[in-house]
Amino acid sequence: MINTSVDICGIKFKNPVTTASGTFGSGREFADFVDLNRLGAITVKGVASRPWKGNNSPRIAEVYGGMLNSVGLQNPGAEYFIKNDIPFLKQFDTKIIVNICGHSIEEYCEAAEMLSEADVDLFELNISCPNVSQGGITFGTEPKMAEKVVSSVKKYSKKPLIVKLTPNVTDITEIARAAVSGGADGISLINTLLGMKIDIKKRKSVLANKVGGFSGPAIKPVAVRMVYQVANAVNVPIIGMGGILNYEDALEFIMAGASAVAVGTANFNNPYATVDIIDGIENFMLENNIKDINDIRGIIG
Amino acid sequence: MKYIEYADILENTEIENTIYRMTLVCPKIAKEAKAGQFVELYTGIGECLLPRPISINEIDAKNGRITIIYQTVGKGTQYFSTLKNNLKIMGSCGNGFSIDQNIKKSIVVGGGIGIPPLVELCKNIKGDIEIFLGAKTKPILIEKLSEFGKVYVSSDDGSYGFKGNVVELIESVKPEGEIIYSCGPKIMLRELSKWAEKNKIKAQVSLEERMACGIGACVGCAVKVKKDGDWQNLKVCKDGPVFMSDEVIWDD
Numbered sequence: 001m002i003n004t005s006v007d008i009c010g011i012k013f014k015n016p017v018t019t020a021s022g023t024f025g026s027g028r029e030f031a032d033f034v035d036l037n038r039l040g041a042i043t044v045k046g047v048a049s050r051p052w053k054g055n056n057s058p059r060i061a062e063v064y065g066g067m068l069n070s071v072g073l074q075n076p077g078a079e080y081f082i083k084n085d086i087p088f089l090k091q092f093d094t095k096i097i098v099n100i101c102g103h104s105i106e107e108y109c110e111a112a113e114m115l116s117e118a119d120v121d122l123f124e125l126n127i128s129c130p131n132v133s134q135g136g137i138t139f140g141t142e143p144k145m146a147e148k149v150v151s152s153v154k155k156y157s158k159k160p161l162i163v164k165l166t167p168n169v170t171d172i173t174e175i176a177r178a179a180v181s182g183g184a185d186g187i188s189l190i191n192t193l194l195g196m197k198i199d200i201k202k203r204k205s206v207l208a209n210k211v212g213g214f215s216g217p218a219i220k221p222v223a224v225r226m227v228y229q230v231a232n233a234v235n236v237p238i239i240g241m242g243g244i245l246n247y248e249d250a251l252e253f254i255m256a257g258a259s260a261v262a263v264g265t266a267n268f269n270n271p272y273a274t275v276d277i278i279d280g281i282e283n284f285m286l287e288n289n290i291k292d293i294n295d296i297r298g299i300i301g
Numbered sequence: 302m303k304y305i306e307y308a309d310i311l312e313n314t315e316i317e318n319t320i321y322r323m324t325l326v327c328p329k330i331a332k333e334a335k336a337g338q339f340v341e342l343y344t345g346i347g348e349c350l351l352p353r354p355i356s357i358n359e360i361d362a363k364n365g366r367i368t369i370i371y372q373t374v375g376k377g378t379q380y381f382s383t384l385k386n387n388l389k390i391m392g393s394c395g396n397g398f399s400i401d402q403n404i405k406k407s408i409v410v411g412g413g414i415g416i417p418p419l420v421e422l423c424k425n426i427k428g429d430i431e432i433f434l435g436a437k438t439k440p441i442l443i444e445k446l447s448e449f450g451k452v453y454v455s456s457d458d459g460s461y462g463f464k465g466n467v468v469e470l471i472e473s474v475k476p477e478g479e480i481i482y483s484c485g486p487k488i489m490l491r492e493l494s495k496w497a498e499k500n501k502i503k504a505q506v507s508l509e510e511r512m513a514c515g516i517g518a519c520v521g522c523a524v525k526v527k528k529d530g531d532w533q534n535l536k537v538c539k540d541g542p543v544f545m546s547d548e549v550i551w552d553d
Contacts, residue, residue, distance in 0.1 A: 022519065022520075023514075023518065023519060024518055025516075025517060025518035025519075029514070029516045029517045029518035029539075030516070030518065032302055032303045032304070032516075033303070033305065045518075045520070053532075053533065053534055054520065054523060054534050055523075056523070057510050057511070057522065057523045057524065058510065058511040059511070059520075059521045059522070059523060060351075060511040060512060060513050060519070060521035060522070061511065062349065062350060062351050064348060065347070065348075065350075066350060067350060067351060067513060069513070069519070069521055071519070071520050071521060071523075074520050074523065074534055206511075216350055217347065217350070265350065265513075267514065267518070268350070268351055268352070268513045268514045268515075268519065269343070269350045269351065269352075270343075271305060271391065271516075272305070
């Protein structure tokens with residue numbers, strides 16, 4: 001028998017695999033392909049206190065080794081989410097992580113308060129989206145602001161609070177420490193890298209928003225490095241993500257110090273990606289005589 | 302229900318310069334597919350991470366086959382044109398056309414590489430059909446679509462049929478009908494939408510947008526649609542690709 005279960009802020013995941021917010025909808029969209037019961041947790045698309053319309057199209061650009069997006073956190077709002085998505089998700093034996101977004105501290109707090117009454121397991125505070133002009137990333141690049149937003153939301157949050165960090169900073173450990181001192185129960189990283197693609201025939205940016213978040217396998221080395229640095233800087237569980245395509249990638253994050261991993265862009269390339277990765281991790285453990293996934297967490301030292 | 306199938310390729314031939322027809326064996330997808338829907342094609346090459354949405358040209362549910370017609374415009378479609386054996390596909394995606402069988406006279410309009418899905422559409426329309434096709438040069442599938450009704454043709458350069466765009470062609474013919482079904486570039490659909498509004502004919506437009514997942518998860522393919530005096534972004538892949546033209550907000 002092998003143990004693949006992990007503890008994330010007091011919540012037990014049956015395995016370390018979840019989804020990256022914004023790439024898996026609310027799970028429903030992938031239910032034709034993935035047995036959602038298999039997932040350690042489902043991290044849903046960002047939810048705000050009220051509906052957000054998002055950015056103009058085009059919002060997607062494919063680039064070498066990944067893609068850019070500038071969706072701008074379009075979402076139907078917490079009320080809709082609580083009424084429509086949670087009952088769906090509760091049918092499955094998996095944990096629910098709600099990604100929370102906002103334009104201001106007040107909006108983050110409002111969303112956290114609304115969702116605290118809902119039957120979900122964890123919050124992931126999105127202070128790192130590069131595609132919204134207010135809030136989002138601005139809270140994730142200034143350590144003092146990060147600490148302030150986390151400590152404010154913490155007051156309204158009745159669920160363990162994971163804080164999602166942006167890689168678009170000089171020193172990722174500084175922000176991670178600030179989030180933890182603000183009361184973060186866990187850290188997830190990395191959100192997308194800010195990127196751009198230009199259509200040389202049209203002489204303009206492919207994305208209507210001009211810039212967008214770069215995700216996909218090309219960003220993985222940056223993500224693994226940052227997870228490693230943060231794992232050595234703070235003492236809370238980490239959900240690692242950024243370019244994970246297969247189980248080997250997932251194991252790199254775990255060996256770098258992540259307790260769990262999130263699969264994002266890979267879901268577009270292969271709708272079975274999450275389950276393939278779960279199977280792959282189990283097989284790797286069996287083949288390499290690893291009895292407990294927690295034994296290899298942060299093993300690179 | 303959507304399926305992923307590793308489809309055998311029965312045919313993958315260039316029917317016009319840079320335009321290919323591919324017939325795929327995918328019984329599950331073919332069984333549930335309908336006119337105006339699309340499939341996602343996976344390249345399997347790292348450079349092209351995202352699947353390519355391609356409209357379904359014809360469905361043969363009985364034999365478990367679909368046909369697609371695509372143009373080689375980039376690395377992904379270039380790669381598809383080299384394939385001989387099989388291809389990973391997902392489908393069928395999107396809402397498809399909403400076909401009212403009681404309508405006696407329909408107008409079908411296609412532009413450029415937006416013409417292929419109109420074949421399956423026409424197969425399913427009862428009653429009379431008038432078909433308008435436009436392209437930069439000679440439109441594709443003129444002969445095939447002639448099986449279903451009278452075909453009017455335009456080309457931007459005047460090399461074939463009416464010289465001008467397809468909406469100018471329609472304006473010159475002034476067809477009558479109870480509904481318009483259309484697929485083509487957004488600018489064509491926008492002009493067609495104005496013509497339809499002026500002539501008080503309801504129009505279904507099949508849109509395209511850059512997309513990633515194809516199943517409504519990533520919210521990448523937004524289109525602005527009217528809602529209670531305001532507007533909202535809907536998803537081309539899931540809420541569409543077919544919308545009522547008077548609901549779409551046609552800004553650039």
